[in-house]
Amino acid sequence: MPSRTIAACLLALALASPERALAADPGPREIESVVSGKALYVQHCTTCHGIDGKALIDVIANATDLSDPTAYYSGTRPEQIFTSIRNGAGVAMPPWRSQLRDEEIQHLVSFILSLWPQGRE
Amino acid sequence: MSENDTARLQSRRDFLRTSAIGVGAAAAAGPSSLAFAADMGETEIPSIRLPEDLTTSLAEDPSPGKFEGRGQSGAEVFANLCKQEELAGLFCCPGNYTVINALAAAGIPAYGGRSEGSMCAMADGFSRATGEVTATSGTEGPGFTNMIMNIAAANAARTPLLVLASNMQIAGEDRERAIQTVYQQPTTEGIKKYGKRLIDPKRVHEYGAYAFRHLKSGVPGPVHLDFPAEVSRARFKDPGELTDFHDKSRYRTESRAHPIPADVARAVKLIQEAERPLIVAGQGVFQRRGWDALKRTAEKSDIAVATSGPSRGTFPDDHRLCTMTAPGCLMSADLVVFVGQYCMPSPGEYLFNPDIKAIRVHPVQEDLGRNWPLDLGIVSDEALFLEMLADELPRKKRGPWVTEIAAAKAAYQTQLDEVYGLGLKYSKDTGYLHPAVIARDTQHFLDHDADDRDAVVMGIGGWTSGLFGGRYARANRPANLIVPAYQYGAIGPDMAMMMGVCAAVQRGVGPQAGYEGAPTLCITSDAGMAYSLFELDTAIKYGLPTITIVYNNNAWGVWPHAARSARSMHMYLFQENLRYDQLAEGLGANGEYVRTPQEFNTALARSYRLARDEKVSSLINCQAIKEFTSGRAYPPGVSMNPEPGCGAVAH
Numbered sequence: 001m002p003s004r005t006i007a008a009c010l011l012a013l014a015l016a017s018p019e020r021a022l023a024a025d026p027g028p029r030e031i032e033s034v035v036s037g038k039a040l041y042v043q044h045c046t047t048c049h050g051i052d053g054k055a056l057i058d059v060i061a062n063a064t065d066l067s068d069p070t071a072y073y074s075g076t077r078p079e080q081i082f083t084s085i086r087n088g089a090g091v092a093m094p095p096w097r098s099q100l101r102d103e104e105i106q107h108l109v110s111f112i113l114s115l116w117p118q119g120r121e
Numbered sequence: 122m123s124e125n126d127t128a129r130l131q132s133r134r135d136f137l138r139t140s141a142i143g144v145g146a147a148a149a150a151g152p153s154s155l156a157f158a159a160d161m162g163e164t165e166i167p168s169i170r171l172p173e174d175l176t177t178s179l180a181e182d183p184s185p186g187k188f189e190g191r192g193q194s195g196a197e198v199f200a201n202l203c204k205q206e207e208l209a210g211l212f213c214c215p216g217n218y219t220v221i222n223a224l225a226a227a228g229i230p231a232y233g234g235r236s237e238g239s240m241c242a243m244a245d246g247f248s249r250a251t252g253e254v255t256a257t258s259g260t261e262g263p264g265f266t267n268m269i270m271n272i273a274a275a276n277a278a279r280t281p282l283l284v285l286a287s288n289m290q291i292a293g294e295d296r297e298r299a300i301q302t303v304y305q306q307p308t309t310e311g312i313k314k315y316g317k318r319l320i321d322p323k324r325v326h327e328y329g330a331y332a333f334r335h336l337k338s339g340v341p342g343p344v345h346l347d348f349p350a351e352v353s354r355a356r357f358k359d360p361g362e363l364t365d366f367h368d369k370s371r372y373r374t375e376s377r378a379h380p381i382p383a384d385v386a387r388a389v390k391l392i393q394e395a396e397r398p399l400i401v402a403g404q405g406v407f408q409r410r411g412w413d414a415l416k417r418t419a420e421k422s423d424i425a426v427a428t429s430g431p432s433r434g435t436f437p438d439d440h441r442l443c444t445m446t447a448p449g450c451l452m453s454a455d456l457v458v459f460v461g462q463y464c465m466p467s468p469g470e471y472l473f474n475p476d477i478k479a480i481r482v483h484p485v486q487e488d489l490g491r492n493w494p495l496d497l498g499i500v501s502d503e504a505l506f507l508e509m510l511a512d513e514l515p516r517k518k519r520g521p522w523v524t525e526i527a528a529a530k531a532a533y534q535t536q537l538d539e540v541y542g543l544g545l546k547y548s549k550d551t552g553y554l555h556p557a558v559i560a561r562d563t564q565h566f567l568d569h570d571a572d573d574r575d576a577v578v579m580g581i582g583g584w585t586s587g588l589f590g591g592r593y594a595r596a597n598r599p600a601n602l603i604v605p606a607y608q609y610g611a612i613g614p615d616m617a618m619m620m621g622v623c624a625a626v627q628r629g630v631g632p633q634a635g636y637e638g639a640p641t642l643c644i645t646s647d648a649g650m651a652y653s654l655f656e657l658d659t660a661i662k663y664g665l666p667t668i669t670i671v672y673n674n675n676a677w678g679v680w681p682h683a684a685r686s687a688r689s690m691h692m693y694l695f696q697e698n699l700r701y702d703q704l705a706e707g708l709g710a711n712g713e714y715v716r717t718p719q720e721f722n723t724a725l726a727r728s729y730r731l732a733r734d735e736k737v738s739s740l741i742n743c744q745a746i747k748e749f750t751s752g753r754a755y756p757p758g759v760s761m762n763p764e765p766g767c768g769a770v771a772h
Binding site for chain 2: 039042043046047048051059060061062073088089090091092093094095098
């Protein structure tokens with residue numbers, strides 16, 4: 001799928017989810033952040049959390065279903081998600097601070113928030 | 122090492138050396154020459170030794186069935202067909218007596234072991250190392266059902282495995298007569314390519330032909346035949362009593378699908394238009410022995426290559442165009458050519474750009490387009506396609522692509538070095554061996570200290586050990602590396618599977634020719650090893666020099682699944698500090714216990730020398746702790762490896 005198409009889909013998703021951390025009217029920078037986050041996610045996260053974030057592969061240590069914020073163990077606020085990625089979480093989630101810059105982790109947070117269901121409080 | 126330890130080891134070596142020689146010459150040496158005797162008070166414990174009947178039996182000449190005289194049994198008719206088809210080996214436990222005895226008597230190399238499941242894994246391993254058809258057999262009922270996990274593993278790997286089992290009398294059908302009754306064919310539904318319960322004695326040759334047509338055509342897979350007594354014991358004095366009693370040249374063909382020239386022209390055009398083309402060479406390239414054509418194709422047009430499948434090394438990992446250690450460049454590829462990729466991933470499972478164009482070459486038309494949408498599908502034998510492509514492709518240099526691959530390799534190596542450094546630190550801090558150290562030091566030993574790094578076939582299994590080991594293990598010639606967990610993900614066949622590989626190496630079959638005498642090496646876990654440990658007896662019995670490195674972390678590697686669940690952890694744990702090395706010694710092998718990198722390297726060097734020089738198997742018990750699996754406590758912890766690439770197990 002071309003990057004432009006991904007961005008359009010994500011924009012549509014974001015607009016339909018006013019309660020999410022993404023702004024109701026995301027600007028180009030936010031959309032760009034989600035797109036960058038997706039690229040990083042594909043490279044670093046899919047083996048545990050799956051391509052759709054639902055962690056249905058269920059292979060590596062009961063990875064969190066990222067599409068369901070009620071299943072999060074270490075907080076759902078963007079700064080909490082950021083900390084979980086940066087410093088690790090639970091038993092199995094490793095800290096990524098040595099491999100990803102803070103800016104990249106922020107992009108990942110943007111993408112993860114875009115996985116939440118529409119209308120979710 | 123204390124004086125007592127030294128004396129014990131020397132005494133043990135005496136036994137092991139004699140034991141190893143035994144298979145070839147123990148009959149002459151006699152049991153009295155075996156020096157390993159333990160002294161427990163006033164009771165003298167008899168030595169572990171090889172039975173004289175073993176060596177006598179192995180030295181006997183083949184005696185295949187003949188129509189003359191008493192005639193051939195149904196089992197002998199089948200065995201002679203298997204011999205003509207060059208069945209490469211039989212791995213079994215007693216049971217299905219008439220058939221296994223006939224196969225052995227016909228001259229097919231046969232191995233008998235301790236459990237049908239493990240022997241099935243050995244047969245699978247032999248085939249993964251050679252590409253040849255191998256057989257496994259067990260008794261009806263319990264023996265057959267013991268094989269199920271490993272038949273399924275062979276099915277996922279597309280191994281041409283001939284599964285044989287006896288199966289009651291036809292006259293006893295539906296009556297639960299005697300013991301061990303089971304309906305076999307429904308049990309293997311979904312984990313075989315073809316299966317048949319033979320119910321008509323005169324069709325035994327006909328169905329043997331069915332079996333080999335399936336085993337040697339198209340995409341391979343397990344074939345399951347079950348033999349009622351009326352079939353295996355029937356007798357035939359004339360070929361006319363058998364239906365379709367033809368030579369193999371008449372009941373199957375070696376003809377293969379050639380690619381249509383127009384399809385090859387389209388493939389050439391797509392490759393020429395691409396800036397960063399990549400071939401994924403799957404199991405079909407190995408099965409069809411297309412590695413020379415693959416190399417010629419890649420080098421002619423600077424096409425990158427990744428390999429996949431249960432038998433690795435069809436393209437050398439150290440080649441400048443190989444991406445197995447360069448996951449960072451995969452997203453840049455703009456065209457992928459899947460050749461012989463039997464187990465097909467879906468988009469997203471491979472680390473490719475979603476916009477990548479795709480060509481797929483496959484011997485069976487109906488599989489083209491499954492899972493992965495194609496820009497071009499080509500029906501062809503894998504080797505024939507690669508040969509034609511190599512001929513048709515114009516020479517082309519792709520400097521930027523080659524440079525990017527090299528940079529990605531360097532970046533990946535830096536990552537591996539960093540994790541190894543962490544592993545050394547964790548090992549020093551805790552006093553226990555981290556899996557990254559085991560994995561890296563094993564490959565380092567092969568690269569720098571083994572006589573020939575390519576001679577030793579390695580297999581990587583277990584959970585934590587497998588995920589770490591796969592990253593560091595390298596394959597530089599066909600079937601140089603076996604992936605026991607490939608696709609099916611079974612934790613358990615590893616150790617036995619590598620013994621089957623070892624049998625293939627000792628016999629120099631297929632791509633193992635020229636490496637006879639070399640040891641094989643298996644990295645596995647305490648959880649996985651438990652399924653096949655007793656086959657050390659089998660390895661020693663047949664003089665198979667195997668080295669097994671056990672990552673002993675006192676638990677199932679998946680224990681983090683229990684970390685957030687009440688009353689669950691106990692289900693994931695073993696007793697701590699179990700001495701698998703002592704169990705190995707009890708089975709007649711050399712046992713090593715290590716906790717530091719230095720001890721590990723010393724033990725590995727010693728085990729290698731014992732295997733190489735004296736054909737003695739070793740088990741190295743690497744004591745670790747389960748917490749090394751935790752990414753939080755000991756980053757990076759475990760994670761699945763990017764695919765396609767080193768450590769891939771899914772596709």
